Amino acid sequence: MLLNWTACKKLVLDTAERTRAHKFTRVSTDVRDYLEGALRKEVAKIVSSHPGIGKTIMMGTHKREDDNVTMC
Numbered sequence: 001m002l003l004n005w006t007a008c009k010k011l012v013l014d015t016a017e018r019t020r021a022h023k024f025t026r027v028s029t030d031v032r033d034y035l036e037g038a039l040r041k042e043v044a045k046i047v048s049s050h051p052g053i054g055k056t057i058m059m060g061t062h063k064r065e066d067d068n069v070t071m072c
Contacts, residue, residue, distance in 0.1 A: 003036055 016024045
């Protein structure tokens with residue numbers, strides 16, 4: 001597992017508290033699996049879109065779909 005599940009769960013619940021009227025208290029494992037898969041896909045996109053030169057993988061060659069995304 002790549003993600004810190006405790007931190008991700010806290011982020012999901014904190015976001016829900018700020019943006020939703022209903023109080024949520026739990027996050028399903030389906031959300032964890034989705035976030036893990038999304039992270040793996042994003043890493044693969046970054047790596048595959050990077051030119052085959054240099055030693056550092058940088059964001060300059062890959063524009064995120066949402067620059068406000070915070071990964072756990």
